[in-house]
Amino acid sequence: xxxxxxxxxxxxxxxxxxxxxxxxxxxxxxxxxxxxxxxxxxxxxxxxxxxxxxxxxxxxxxxxxxxxxxxxxxxxxxxxxxxxxxxxxxxxxxxxxxxxxxxxxxxxxxxxxxxxxxxxxxxxxxxxxxxxxxxxxxxxxxxxxxxxxxxxxxxxxxxxxxxxxxxxxxxxxxxxxxxxxxxxxxxxxxxxxxxxxxxxxxxxxxxxxxxxxxxxxxxxxxxxxxxxxxxxxxxxxxxxxxxxxxxxxxxxxxxxxxxxxxxxxxxxxxxxxxxxxxxxxxxxxxxxxxxxxxxxxxxxxxxxxxxxxxxxxxxxxxxxxxxxxxxxxxxxxxxxxxxxxxxxxxxxxxxxxxxxxxxxxxxxxxxxxxxxxxxxxxxxxxxxxxxxxxxxxxxxxxxxxxxxxxxxxxxxx
Amino acid sequence: xxxxxxxxxxxxxxxxxxxxxxxxxxxxxxxxxxxxxxxxxxxxxxxxxxxxxxxxxxxxxxxxxxxxxxxxxxxxxxxxxxxxxxxxxxxxxxxxxxxxxxxxxxxxxxxxxxxxxxxxxxxxxxxxxxxxxxxxxxxxxxxxxxxxxxxxxxxxxxxxxxxxxxxxxxxxxxxxxxxxxxxxxxxxxxxxxxxxxxxxxxxxxxxxxxxxxxxxxxxxxxxxxxxxxxxxxxxxxxxxxxxxxxxxxxxxxxxxxxxxxxxxxxxxxxxxxxxxxxxxxxxxxxxxxxxxxxxxxxxxxxxxxxxxxxxxxxxxxxxxxxxxxxxxxxxxxxxxxxxxxxxxxxxxxxxxxxxxxxxxxxxxxxxxxxxxxxxxxxxxxxxxxxxxxxxxxxxxxxxxxxxxxxxxxxxxx
Numbered sequence: 159x160x161x162x163x164x165x166x167x168x169x170x171x172x173x174x175x176x177x178x179x180x181x182x183x184x185x186x187x188x189x190x191x192x193x194x195x196x197x198x199x200x201x202x203x204x205x206x207x208x209x210x211x212x213x214x215x216x217x218x219x220x221x222x223x224x225x226x227x228x229x230x231x232x233x234x235x236x237x238x239x240x241x242x243x244x245x246x247x248x249x250x251x252x253x254x255x256x257x258x259x260x261x262x263x264x265x266x267x268x269x270x271x272x273x274x275x276x277x278x279x280x281x282x283x284x285x286x287x288x289x290x291x292x293x294x295x296x297x298x299x300x301x302x303x304x305x306x307x308x309x310x311x312x313x314x315x316x317x318x319x320x321x322x323x324x325x326x327x328x329x330x331x332x333x334x335x336x337x338x339x340x341x342x343x344x345x346x347x348x349x350x351x352x353x354x355x356x357x358x359x360x361x362x363x364x365x366x367x368x369x370x371x372x373x374x375x376x377x378x379x380x381x382x383x384x385x386x387x388x389x390x391x392x393x394x395x396x397x398x399x400x401x402x403x404x405x406x407x408x409x410x411x412x413x414x415x416x417x418x419x420x421x422x423x424x425x426x427x428x429x430x431x432x433x434x435x436x437x438x439x440x441x442x443x444x445x446x447x448x449x450x451x452x453x454x455x456x457x458x459x460x461x462x463x464x465x466x467x468x469x470x471x472x473x474x475x476x477x478x479x480x481x482x483x484x485x486x487x488x489x490x491x492x493x494x495x496x497x498x499x500x501x502x503x504x505x506x507x508x509x510x511x512x513x514x515x516x517x518x519x520x521x522x523x524x525x526x527x528x529x530x531x532x533x534x535x536x537x538x539x540x541x542x543x544x545x546x547x548x549x550x551x552x553x554x555x556x557x558x559x560x561x562x563x564x565x566x567x568x569x570x571x
Numbered sequence: 572x573x574x575x576x577x578x579x580x581x582x583x584x585x586x587x588x589x590x591x592x593x594x595x596x597x598x599x600x601x602x603x604x605x606x607x608x609x610x611x612x613x614x615x616x617x618x619x620x621x622x623x624x625x626x627x628x629x630x631x632x633x634x635x636x637x638x639x640x641x642x643x644x645x646x647x648x649x650x651x652x653x654x655x656x657x658x659x660x661x662x663x664x665x666x667x668x669x670x671x672x673x674x675x676x677x678x679x680x681x682x683x684x685x686x687x688x689x690x691x692x693x694x695x696x697x698x699x700x701x702x703x704x705x706x707x708x709x710x711x712x713x714x715x716x717x718x719x720x721x722x723x724x725x726x727x728x729x730x731x732x733x734x735x736x737x738x739x740x741x742x743x744x745x746x747x748x749x750x751x752x753x754x755x756x757x758x759x760x761x762x763x764x765x766x767x768x769x770x771x772x773x774x775x776x777x778x779x780x781x782x783x784x785x786x787x788x789x790x791x792x793x794x795x796x797x798x799x800x801x802x803x804x805x806x807x808x809x810x811x812x813x814x815x816x817x818x819x820x821x822x823x824x825x826x827x828x829x830x831x832x833x834x835x836x837x838x839x840x841x842x843x844x845x846x847x848x849x850x851x852x853x854x855x856x857x858x859x860x861x862x863x864x865x866x867x868x869x870x871x872x873x874x875x876x877x878x879x880x881x882x883x884x885x886x887x888x889x890x891x892x893x894x895x896x897x898x899x900x901x902x903x904x905x906x907x908x909x910x911x912x913x914x915x916x917x918x919x920x921x922x923x924x925x926x927x928x929x930x931x932x933x934x935x936x937x938x939x940x941x942x943x944x945x946x947x948x949x950x951x952x953x954x955x956x957x958x959x960x961x962x963x964x965x966x967x968x969x970x971x972x973x974x975x976x977x978x979x980x981x982x983x984x
Contacts, residue, residue, distance in 0.1 A: 374957075401982075564932075
């Protein structure tokens with residue numbers, strides 16, 4: 159029987175310890191976690207094999223994400239070592255000032271406290287989240303997909319052993335070991351203990367958490383991304399970027415789902431763009447104007463414009479001008495990543511300023527929206543909301559600030 | 572019949588215009604709003620008189636907040652002029668870097684979009700919120716307390732006239748003119764149009780919004796603030812600070828509600844502290860140890876430790892040591908403002924680092940937690956949550972960031 163209130167209390171107590179640790183101690187814990195993972199590879203693979211056996215009726219795409227191998231466990235351990243090598247986000251002071259009353263006011267970075275994660279059957283998220291929250295001084299409560307329960311139990315046990323070995327509270331990393339809906343629901347309302355809830359997974363999971371939780375949520379990952387090929391675009395560059403953004407890894411949130419093309423170049427460019435995409439197995443769905451130019455596309459439906467395919471599918475629309483492109487994007491996008499291919503300076507500036515998204519690109523693939531690619535070293539998710547953090551979230555997104563105010567007897571007049 | 576979806580669409584369209592304005596145009600609008608308020612003082616007072624007449628059965632405290640006077644309207648106009656004089660938070664670029672692929676990545680401050688405000692029957696909030704959201708480039712949807720409806724209608728009409736006069740969309744400032752619970756509830760779920768919801772008012776209103784809203788909420792204002800008098804405290808300083816924090820304005824969230832005093836000085840200090848507070852009409856409620864020293868206190872109950880009085884009441888607890896003080900505060904506080912009075916360096920540092928609150932003070936009154944006192948020039952509220960903004964929120968809290976990324980054909984390997 160899982161008692162979430164008790165888990166929350168333990169997490170909060172652990173968080174108070176973690177918040178006061180120096181960077182060296184946290185790094186030592188991360189390295190111990192990495193060593194312990196490697197040392198228990200067999201035990202983790204055994205647990206994972208039980209999960210895989212129970213999930214044998216699931217599609218290959220699903221079991222591929224669930225499957226652990228010695229190489230993947232080694233990757234997880236290396237990930238923890240990389241996090242140990244990153245700067246400590248709570249070592250930072252954002253700024254400070256002396257106010258009119260002579261108070262010295264310092265704004266210091268501090269951990270959030272207790273982070274809740276709700277995610278799908280991907281055991282690597284368990285280790286990633288534990289490493290990032292620990293480095294930023296937070297305790298974490300993990301609720302992974304039910305199909306990964308045995309793997310997650312084995313992983314958290316190993317991580318807790320490492321924490322104990324370096325003298326830290328094991329409850330800094332806890333697994334909600336009953337992956338039922340009822341308990342997930344209770345977790346979404348654990349406002350007394352959770353400072354933030356980060357859902358990771360498909361649109362359905364994210365929306366369920368956003369609509370249900372009273373704990374503050376950071377919404378992540380929905381990506382209906384567009385590439386707009388302007389009339390001044392270089393065709394070869396456009397082709398390389400559109401193909402990369404669509405096919406390099408179609409299942410992820412920063413893959414492009416929509417191609418908008420200016421009417422002045424549609425007849426010249428679209429046949430080459432479509433052929434390049436189709437050569438990579440992309441199924442195209444065009445509006446009337448696009449199909450008049452490239453007849454071997456399916457007809458697009460209204461619902462397509464709001465759909466994130468996460469697959470080798472792309473919808474194509476011929477656009478009258480940049481204003482129409484920007485309006486279309488702002489109406490249908492998920493505020494993730496949008497790109498314009500252009501050689502016109504004014505067009506590039508309009509697009510950068512008027513498109514409402516976490517990341518707006520000129521002449522580059524949307525696939526770069528990623529903590530690793532941005533140079534953050536690690537990523538807890540990609541925020542598509544506007545509060546707290548926007549775009550790829552590194553360690554800093556797992557912190558907040560505190561004003562520390564030093565006086566010498568000031569009272570308010 | 573109020574159509575919130577239509578209002579949301581209009582707000583979003585207005586927000587897209589506001590986001591592209593230069594600072595001078597926004598300032599011109601703020602000055603026009605100030606001028607229009609002054610010019611229509613009579614009309615606003617007439618509307619306010621109708622609200623006051625309908626609220627004649629309400630307590631004086633309530634009608635005092637509802638009441639407008641020529642001086643108060645002039646204050647509101649001056650407030651708008653002050654906001655015009657503040658720096659534009661969206662003019663800032665937070666930073667930038669070139670990533671490994673050679674992309675130039677700039678993190679720019681941008682408006683949130685559409686801000687929703689739910690507040691009580693205080694017409695000044697209508698004008699404050701309109702000014703701050705406009706300056707930060709946001710549209711606002713205002714839902715004030717039903718008892719202020721006529722005042723709010725008159726005020727928003729005047730503000731909209733000013734917007735129209737300077738060529739800006741009137742829908743940048745909209746009032747939800749049906750202050751029913753059903754419509755407030757619908758507003759809390761207007762995720763397609765509202766980027767954030769900021770409740771302002773008593774604990775009941777704030778909690779109702781936090782528990783109901785699916786729109787991201789910034790929680791504000793609950794303040795169960797403590798002052799801990801350490802054994803090394805200067806008694807005269809402690810007396811001045813405790814009295815100031817408790818009595819200077821007891822109804823507000825940064826007033827102190829609890830006095831913790833170290834056992835080593837309780838017998839020496841408490842009689843003088845209690846007498847000073849009682850001389851200002853403060854009703855004291857003590858624990859057993861406190862009442863053994865100062866018998867003329869009522870007995871405290873367990874519920875007191877979690878209660879924000881907003882009144883001339885203060886609960887007193889004798890504390891064994893600083894660890895107990897910090898643990899008590901972290902268990903019962905609302906993460907708003909906490910202060911230690913001490914002359915011991917190590918104690919001050921422990922308190923600053925271990926107390927979990929937006930603002931932690933040494934040797935100063937908690938009453939300084941305020942945007943004006945911090946030098947922000949204006950305040951949209953005081954955040955007691957940890958995401959997005961913590962502590963007094965000035966104009967910057969009404970912005971988010973956007974990554975603008977300039978490339979020259981980069982694709983991801």
